[in-house]
Amino acid sequence: MKEQLIDVLNLEEMTPDDIDTDAPLFGDGLGLDSIDALEIIVLLEKKYGIKLANAAEGKAIFTSVRSIADYVSKNRKK
Amino acid sequence: MGAVSAAGDCCYEILKTIRNDLFGIQSYNYFSPELKDLPVGKAWVTDSELLGFPGLEGKPVSRTILMALCALREAIYAGKVDEQKYSKDDPLKVVLVNATTVGGMDLTEREFTQLREGEGNAECMCSHDCGATTQAIADYLGVFSDYTTVSTACSSAANALLVGAELLKSHQADIVIAGGTEALTKFHICGFNSLMILDHEPCRPFDKNRAGLNLGEGAAYVVMEREETVKEVNDDIGEFGKVSIIAYLTGYGNACDAFHQTATSDNGEGPFLAMTEALRMAGLKPQQIDYVNAHGTGTLNNDLSESAALRRVFGEDMPAVSSTKGYTGHATSAAGAIEAVITLQALKYDFFPINRGWIVQDEGLIRPMMDDYAVEPLEHVMCNSFGFGGNDTSLIFSKHPVKTTAATHEVPQFEVRELARVVISGTEELPSVSEFVRPMEARRMSRLMKAAVLSSMRALREAGVDSPDAIITATAYGSVELSERLLNQLADNEPLKPTWFMQSTHNTIAGELAIRTHCHGYNITYTQGSQSLDWALRDARRILCQGSCKTVLVECHDETTPLFRQLMERAGRECQQEDVKSIAIILSCGE
Numbered sequence A: 001m002k003e004q005l006i007d008v009l010n011l012e013e014m015t016p017d018d019i020d021t022d023a024p025l026f027g028d029g030l031g032l033d034s035i036d037a038l039e040i041i042v043l044l045e046k047k048y049g050i051k052l053a054n055a056a057e058g059k060a061i062f063t064s065v066r067s068i069a070d071y072v073s074k075n076r077k078k
Numbered sequence B: 001m002g003a004v005s006a007a008g009d010c011c012y013e014i015l016k017t018i019r020n021d022l023f024g025i026q027s028y029n030y031f032s033p034e035l036k037d038l039p040v041g042k043a044w045v046t047d048s049e050l051l052g053f054p055g056l057e058g059k060p061v062s063r064t065i066l067m068a069l070c071a072l073r074e075a076i077y078a079g080k081v082d083e084q085k086y087s088k089d090d091p092l093k094v095v096l097v098n099a100t101t102v103g104g105m106d107l108t109e110r111e112f113t114q115l116r117e118g119e120g121n122a123e124c125m126c127s128h129d130c131g132a133t134t135q136a137i138a139d140y141l142g143v144f145s146d147y148t149t150v151s152t153a154c155s156s157a158a159n160a161l162l163v164g165a166e167l168l169k170s171h172q173a174d175i176v177i178a179g180g181t182e183a184l185t186k187f188h189i190c191g192f193n194s195l196m197i198l199d200h201e202p203c204r205p206f207d208k209n210r211a212g213l214n215l216g217e218g219a220a221y222v223v224m225e226r227e228e229t230v231k232e233v234n235d236d237i238g239e240f241g242k243v244s245i246i247a248y249l250t251g252y253g254n255a256c257d258a259f260h261q262t263a264t265s266d267n268g269e270g271p272f273l274a275m276t277e278a279l280r281m282a283g284l285k286p287q288q289i290d291y292v293n294a295h296g297t298g299t300l301n302n303d304l305s306e307s308a309a310l311r312r313v314f315g316e317d318m319p320a321v322s323s324t325k326g327y328t329g330h331a332t333s334a335a336g337a338i339e340a341v342i343t344l345q346a347l348k349y350d351f352f353p354i355n356r357g358w359i360v361q362d363e364g365l366i367r368p369m370m371d372d373y374a375v376e377p378l379e380h381v382m383c384n385s386f387g388f389g390g391n392d393t394s395l396i397f398s399k400h401p402v403k404t405t406a407a408t409h410e411v412p413q414f415e416v417r418e419l420a421r422v423v424i425s426g427t428e429e430l431p432s433v434s435e436f437v438r439p440m441e442a443r444r445m446s447r448l449m450k451a452a453v454l455s456s457m458r459a460l461r462e463a464g465v466d467s468p469d470a471i472i473t474a475t476a477y478g479s480v481e482l483s484e485r486l487l488n489q490l491a492d493n494e495p496l497k498p499t500w501f502m503q504s505t506h507n508t509i510a511g512e513l514a515i516r517t518h519c520h521g522y523n524i525t526y527t528q529g530s531q532s533l534d535w536a537l538r539d540a541r542r543i544l545c546q547g548s549c550k551t552v553l554v555e556c557h558d559e560t561t562p563l564f565r566q567l568m569e570r571a572g573r574e575c576q577q578e579d580v581k582s583i584a585i586i587l588s589c590g591e
Helices: A002-008 A034-048 A055-061 A065-075 B011-019 B063-078 B081-085 B105-115 B122-127 B130-141 B153-169 B186-194 B227-236 B269-282 B300-314 B332-349 B430-435 B447-463 B480-491 B498-502 B508-517 B529-546 B562-570
Strands: B002-005 B094-099 B146-150 B175-182 B218-225 B248-256 B291-293 B320-322 B380-387 B391-398 B416-425 B470-474 B523-526 B551-559 B580-589
Touching: A002 A034, A002 A065, A034 A055, A034 A065, A034 B498, A055 A065, B002 B011, B002 B063, B002 B332, B011 B332, B063 B081, B063 B105, B063 B130, B063 B175, B063 B218, B081 B175, B094 B130, B094 B153, B094 B332, B105 B122, B105 B186, B105 B480, B122 B130, B122 B562, B130 B146, B130 B529, B146 B153, B146 B523, B153 B175, B153 B218, B153 B248, B153 B332, B153 B380, B153 B391, B153 B529, B175 B332, B186 B480, B186 B498, B218 B227, B218 B332, B248 B269, B248 B508, B248 B523, B269 B300, B269 B380, B269 B391, B291 B332, B300 B380, B332 B380, B332 B391, B416 B447, B416 B529, B430 B447, B447 B480, B447 B508, B447 B551, B447 B580, B470 B508, B470 B529, B480 B498, B480 B551, B480 B562, B508 B523, B508 B551, B523 B529, B529 B551, B529 B580
Parallel strands: B094 B146, B094 B175, B291 B320, B291 B380, B470 B523, B470 B551
Antiparallel strands: B002 B218, B175 B218, B248 B391, B380 B391, B416 B580, B551 B580
């Protein structure tokens, strides 16, 4: 998941080791923003066949790398 | 005036639809099966009907061009432009100020799967870009002595009227036909979808349950003249019937929110500044405005920030406000002109267009007008258009002239000086953008954006200017690299990447530079092929000579890719050789 995030969010100078699995992704943590949330939504759709109805839904799921990974393993269609 | 939209294929049809609340958005997206449940405001006129223009049979012509021809034909006829032009010994100078953002994308995206394989008909590249779209329109109609294209996303057409008014006031034109045109494309439907701001039901502007916008399409134009020209012409062409004045464009303002590429600030700073400037120019108090045609897209963000801005401007004296996008959809670059036509008809016939789609009051928002009956005749009306890049424009139309409009530009002429000029050619220097941009910001910038930021920030540093008073950008083709990537995604049936889409509009650069330099001032983007920079410089000199600005950042950026170069060559068009070229100039009035 970390590798995929680095790829879709163009986190060019980061390695998976730089990202804390449980740290917040938005705001104070990694510093991602609403555009990144949209990118993660596209990633989930493309790679795992998960469709979110609106951007607000993403906010609740994308709290940390672990929370995204958990959500994906429960809901993946492919 | 002339107009084509989902509410009707001419001004009268649109008036009838809205005045009688006949129907709202009725079509569904027909481009891609996976998005077929998205309502869109498709103009009723079909491509084959539009191809009835003589001489176009059998040629690849974009719907953007066809709808423009349709609306312009109506405007030229109704405004007696041909008769006026030749009413004197020397023909009057008629200038087209056109607005579009997708340009000929509707044709290009259809051909692209073949084009990228080196096959298909590359002729569509002749009208692919916005400037070439305008050129094709002007060449076909033959009435214009000059033309230019403004591309500031969803505020484009409102800015075309503003630029047109300035060309008239500075006597660079005698008659201006200003407006915009935009066809629905899979490209921007899928792009807006990737930003998750499309409502899957007919849009509900200002409603508590609003869930986004519906895209629309269309074209609309207004014929604009100085009042004295109308008087002179009317003395000369009596035999053809006199030219009648629908309204006076008494005020206009453009400002940049300088907050975010696609969202507006919570307090609506940009919209507030645009409306305030328009009122100042018209010399009107807020309580004199009788009606506001809001931008009112139906997205959570727009309606909230526009309400905040309206409350800041009007306070307790809130005039009737409505969004008419429930009838037309959001016709992006044409929206400002379609809504100007609607607002002008409301002014002429004294009624309020109602806010179709609104049911439930949202406590955080203004309460839109749902009753069309105006007790008093309307005198002053306002029309708002806001776009990506935080580009915000407000127009005020009045039934009678106001005092301030009588004086055209009798202003002191300042000498214009160049303070700095920086040129970036090729991609080698682009990593140096890290001098000005943090890695977290640089990671999503396209190479054209990096070049633009690098040249502009260097030029500003050289000139010792932190924040310019205005930003004027020029580009012939915009971000070719990102458009190509998005077209590849479309051709491969992949969802579009939001980061690429939001940077693919021409005025992303001007928006980004405004955010970086905290510049809330005049912000505009010209795109007219090799003439783009000339138009930008002309505009910069004009505002500096007037004394309304002290420093202006003028830039021009273009890029190319191997495929783009190849396609342009196949279409017999010239194309720059450098991968990326960017120039930034700081101009100042000589105080």
